[in-house]
Each structure stands twice: as C-alpha cells, then as structure tokens.
Amino acid sequence: MLALEVQDLSVHFGEFRALEGVSLKVPEGAFVAIVGPNGAGKSTLLKAILGLVPFRGEVRVLGRPLAETDPLWFGYVPQIKTFDRSFPALSLELVATGLRRRWPFRLFPWEKEEALSALRRVGAEALAFRPLGRLSGGQLQRVYLARALIRRPRILLLDEPATGVDRVGEVDLYRYLEAYQEESGATVLMITHDWEAAHHASHVLVMNRKVVGFGPPERALTEECLRQAFGHLGHAHGLYLGGGHA
Ligand SMILES: Nc1ncnc2c1ncn2[C@@H]1O[C@H](COP(=O)(O)OP(=O)(O)OP(=O)(O)O)[C@@H](O)[C@H]1O
Known part of the structure; x- marks a missing residue:
C-alpha cells in the first residue's frame, strides 16, 4: 500500500x-x-501533509483522503528553533501532549507511565522531570521525538531532527528511528541537511x-538533480552519488 500519495499539490x-x-508516491515502510x-x-510540504496549511491538490494517506485520516496516525517533530523555551513545563508534560493534543494540566498515572516509557525508548528517561528551559537543543529534540512516538504513529514526519544534536546523539537518533520502523513498519519522512543521512x-x-x-x-542524489535544486553546488562537490563520488 502507498503510505502517501500527493497529487499536484500547491501552497x-x-x-x-x-x-x-508537487506529486509524490511514497510506499509504506519507506x-x-x-x-x-x-x-x-x-x-x-510536511505541514500540508499534516493539514496545517491550506493547499490545492490532493493528499491521500494510507489510501484515505486527508480529511478522513486519524490525527493519531501521524507523529511530528517540528523544527525546534520555532519552540519557545521559556515555557514553564517539564519534559514529561511536553511528551504527554502527544497523547491528548492539548496541554495536560494534570497527568493521570497511566499518562505519566506512557510518557516515561516513550522517553525511555529514546534514551531520555533521565530528562523526564527537567524543565524545558534547562534542556540543550539535542535533549529537546529527543523529548520531541518521544512525544511523536508516544501514540505509535504510522507516519513519522521529522523536520531537521538532528539540528543541535552531537555526532553520538545523531547516531542514536537514527538507531531509534530504525528500531521503531522495524517493529512498527511505519513510514518516515525526514527533512535533513545531512547528506550522509540522505545517502x-x-x-x-x-x-x-x-x-x-x-x-x-x-x-535522486545525482549532480544534475542537486544542481537543479541548489542552483550551484558550491563546496558540495563529491557529496552527490553520481560520478563515482559515493
Ligand atoms: N506562513 C507563512 N507565510 C508566508 N510565507 C511563508 C509561510 N511559511 C513559509 N513561508 C515561506 O515559504 C517558503 C518556504 O518555507 P519553508 O519553511 O517551507 O522552507 P524550508 O525548505 O523548510 O526552509 P529551511 O531549510 O530554511 O528550513 C519560504 O520562503 C518562507 O518564507
């Protein structure tokens, strides 16, 4: 089945x-x-798929028109630079918003357990009771990933999830994503400026x-495509797969 079918989308x-x-067919599990x-x-593009910006064209998710999809099918990690860190809350509470889609003024014990388990899955259990304002960029990314995974989504949309994450954290991030995909068969769409990850x-x-x-x-990662998208390759020669530079 196709996870995603985008037909003539304009924003x-x-x-x-x-x-x-924009037209695109993404197979399930890709x-x-x-x-x-x-x-x-x-x-x-990610926001249009989530129905967060108005668009023209058609988006079908797992065979259904966007309007008939269940919001719980989606997990979303937004760009963290858009996040207001002064917001007075704990990591655990942010993760729990993935369960309710609104701010949990009081957490039920089961919600706390689910949030802790989601944090554990991404190796961030120790951050559960830390205020968001005291997290590093990489730690905040992990907390957002736990939030996205908490309802075991079928489609995971990640907007530059490795920004601010150190090299070891980056390897960990891809390991968590791979493990989640293996156990769930979910489809992942990830915006990245990391060529190695794209490869x-x-x-x-x-x-x-x-x-x-x-x-x-x-x-897709040919010199011609990259030149067409970026205008010029600057210092990026050798990063594309065409021409024997892989
Ligand atoms: N709500 C909005 N109102 C007006 N213009 C917008 C809005 N959101 C995005 N844009 C514009 O649309 C264009 C695409 O933005 P978008 O954030 O999707 O790009 P991007 O490829 O994700 O960029 P980056 O790599 O810098 O994050 C930009 O020129 C941006 O200024």
Whole structure:
C-alpha cells in the first residue's frame, strides 16, 4: 500500500508560491530523506501533509483522503528553533501532549507511565522531570521525538531532527528511528541537511518548490538533480552519488 500519495499539490502564501505542482508516491515502510536549499518549501510540504496549511491538490494517506485520516496516525517533530523555551513545563508534560493534543494540566498515572516509557525508548528517561528551559537543543529534540512516538504513529514526519544534536546523539537518533520502523513498519519522512543521512535513506526527495528528483539515493542524489535544486553546488562537490563520488 502507498503510505502517501500527493497529487499536484500547491501552497501559496498570498502572491508567494511556496510549492507548485508537487506529486509524490511514497510506499509504506519507506524512509524518505527530504533535501533542498533554505526556503525550498520542505517544512511547508510536511505541514500540508499534516493539514496545517491550506493547499490545492490532493493528499491521500494510507489510501484515505486527508480529511478522513486519524490525527493519531501521524507523529511530528517540528523544527525546534520555532519552540519557545521559556515555557514553564517539564519534559514529561511536553511528551504527554502527544497523547491528548492539548496541554495536560494534570497527568493521570497511566499518562505519566506512557510518557516515561516513550522517553525511555529514546534514551531520555533521565530528562523526564527537567524543565524545558534547562534542556540543550539535542535533549529537546529527543523529548520531541518521544512525544511523536508516544501514540505509535504510522507516519513519522521529522523536520531537521538532528539540528543541535552531537555526532553520538545523531547516531542514536537514527538507531531509534530504525528500531521503531522495524517493529512498527511505519513510514518516515525526514527533512535533513545531512547528506550522509540522505545517502542511507530508502528514498530521497530533492526539491525546490517542486519535485526535482525522487527515488532511491543513487537515482535522486545525482549532480544534475542537486544542481537543479541548489542552483550551484558550491563546496558540495563529491557529496552527490553520481560520478563515482559515493
Ligand atoms: N506562513 C507563512 N507565510 C508566508 N510565507 C511563508 C509561510 N511559511 C513559509 N513561508 C515561506 O515559504 C517558503 C518556504 O518555507 P519553508 O519553511 O517551507 O522552507 P524550508 O525548505 O523548510 O526552509 P529551511 O531549510 O530554511 O528550513 C519560504 O520562503 C518562507 O518564507
């Protein structure tokens, strides 16, 4: 079954065309790395799939039109730079919002258990009772990942989840994602600026307001696709898979 079918999707902000005519078929269980320059519409694409921005075109998820999907099918890790760290709350409480989709002013014991177990799954149990304002960027990413995983989503959407994460934390992150995918068969879409991670994905989407290339890394991460998306490769020569640089 297809996890995701996007047909002729466009998102306009007033006169500005953030996405134009995006079509995509993502098989269930795929790990898709989304790459493209700043402002390419990568975050906007994830938000459209989540129904968070108005769009033209069609999005089907696991065979159903977006309007008929269950919000609990989705897990979402937003870009953490958009998060207000002064918000007075504990990690555990943020994770529990993944259960209720609203702020849990008081947690039931079962919710606490679920949140602790989600934190344990991503190796962050020790952060449970720490205020969000005292977490490092990488720690906050882990807490968000636990929040996204708490309802065992079938589609996981990650917006630059490795930002601010050190190299060891990054390896851990990919290990957790791989383990979750293996046990659940979930589909993962991950925006990344990390070429190495893209090389390890099952599919790569190269985009710049429209789809430039989509397919296995060896077909999508070619010099031609990257040049088309980024305009020029700057110092990135040798990062693409075409031309024997893999
Ligand atoms: N709510 C909005 N209103 C107006 N313009 C917006 C809005 N959201 C995004 N944009 C614009 O749409 C374009 C695409 O933004 P988006 O955040 O999707 O890009 P991105 O590829 O994720 O970029 P980055 O790699 O820098 O995170 C940008 O030019 C941005 O300024």
